[in-house]
Amino acid sequence: MYKKWIFVLLLFLTIQEASAWGFWAHQRINRMAVFTLPPEMIVLYKKNIEYLTEHAVDPDKRRSAVEGEDACHFIDIDHYGTYPFVDFPRYWEEAVKIYTEDTLKAYGIVPFHIPVMMKRLTQAFKEKDVDRIMKLSTDLGHYVGDAHVPLHTTENYNGQMTNQKGIHGFWESRLPELYADKYNFYVGKAKYIEDILLEPWDAVLESHGALDSVLLFEKNLTDSFPTDKKYGFENRNGILVRTYSQDFSLAYHKMLSGMVERRMQRSISRVGSFWYTAWKNAGSPDLSDLVNQTPKEVKESYKRKLLIIDRETADVPAKGYRPCKVGSPYELRNPMSEEYFCCMSRHNSKSCRN
Numbered sequence: 001m002y003k004k005w006i007f008v009l010l011l012f013l014t015i016q017e018a019s020a021w022g023f024w025a026h027q028r029i030n031r032m033a034v035f036t037l038p039p040e041m042i043v044l045y046k047k048n049i050e051y052l053t054e055h056a057v058d059p060d061k062r063r064s065a066v067e068g069e070d071a072c073h074f075i076d077i078d079h080y081g082t083y084p085f086v087d088f089p090r091y092w093e094e095a096v097k098i099y100t101e102d103t104l105k106a107y108g109i110v111p112f113h114i115p116v117m118m119k120r121l122t123q124a125f126k127e128k129d130v131d132r133i134m135k136l137s138t139d140l141g142h143y144v145g146d147a148h149v150p151l152h153t154t155e156n157y158n159g160q161m162t163n164q165k166g167i168h169g170f171w172e173s174r175l176p177e178l179y180a181d182k183y184n185f186y187v188g189k190a191k192y193i194e195d196i197l198l199e200p201w202d203a204v205l206e207s208h209g210a211l212d213s214v215l216l217f218e219k220n221l222t223d224s225f226p227t228d229k230k231y232g233f234e235n236r237n238g239i240l241v242r243t244y245s246q247d248f249s250l251a252y253h254k255m256l257s258g259m260v261e262r263r264m265q266r267s268i269s270r271v272g273s274f275w276y277t278a279w280k281n282a283g284s285p286d287l288s289d290l291v292n293q294t295p296k297e298v299k300e301s302y303k304r305k306l307l308i309i310d311r312e313t314a315d316v317p318a319k320g321y322r323p324c325k326v327g328s329p330y331e332l333r334n335p336m337s338e339e340y341f342c343c344m345s346r347h348n349s350k351s352c353r354n
């Protein structure tokens with residue numbers, strides 16, 4: 001039993017480290033985007049805020065399982081030229097003519113996929129289909145978030161070409177997890193997006209514009225930092241894991257002077273604006289009568305897909321879920337044995353009991 005449990009935790013860690021933004025950041029982006037919405041929308045989105053939060057990483061979970069999914073999360077834009085890539089077509093049909101669909105998919109299609117999601121979400125609003133509105137809003141929030149990560153816009157996505165392997169998870173997962181508690185996530189109101197085909201490109205180009213600093217600062221810091229202090233070991237679920245040390249992380253975060261925070265803020269603001277624009281383009285349907293419907297996916301996926309519930313992000317307990325004893329903030333489920341564990345920390349299996 002114990003072995004099985006370790007396997008599950010390893011699986012979780014592997015998934016977590018391979019995902020875009022971190023689990024935490026994607027969840028926070030979707031969650032905070034709700035507060036950018038106008039009152040006519042916030043009634044429905046606030047009601048479903050747990051769904052939007054918990055499912056924010058579903059697209060990453062299906063990356064290896066669903067054909068074609070992986071390409072939706074990034075674009076290696078530097079494969080096609082140099083910033084600002086003026087010769088690269090911003091419209092799918094034109095791009096296909098020049099590069100073929102296979103090539104485009106091989107190097108990622110996130111700015112082309114966002115408008116596809118927008119079309120689907122707009123249709124769902126027109127039909128007032130609450131299941132699809134919530135599912136598509138959640139997924140759209142994920143892809144928009146991904147477009148804001150500098151390392152999602154390059155062939156050198158994990159520093160593998162510049163001897164900086166590991167920088168991907170360092171920038172998008174470790175830094176937000178260490179420092180985002182202090183970030184300001186109040187970004188103002190959602191705005192109507194005039195051109196939904198070009199807006200994703202703005203996000204990609206901003207991200208790519210920041211890429212130089214992401215790589216250069218890490219390199220400069222590595223050159224000036226004591227070699228034996230760059231990495232440290234941290235205990236995760238009773239296993240020692242080698243990771244960027246606290247000191248190195250802090251120094252790098254300082255050099256970036258707010259970049260991670262600004263990219264998260266832009267993500268939140270754009271996610272809210274895309275949701276708002278889809279609703280507007282659907283004719284601003286009245287959503288108040290949908291408030292009492294719970295999206296079907298919620299219950300199903302709690303049973304089927306969800307491996308972890310992070311109670312920190314929840315201001316109400318998830319429905320249909322076995323409550324942990326008071327004082328156990330994390331509930332983890334072993335998907336094979338279906339047993340539940342209550343944990344004091346999701347980084348330490350010794351803190352769990354069932």
Ligand SMILES: [Zn+2]
Nearest residue numbers: 019020021172
């Ligand atoms: Zn990523």
Ligand SMILES: [Zn+2]
Nearest residue numbers: 020060073146
């Ligand atoms: Zn992703």
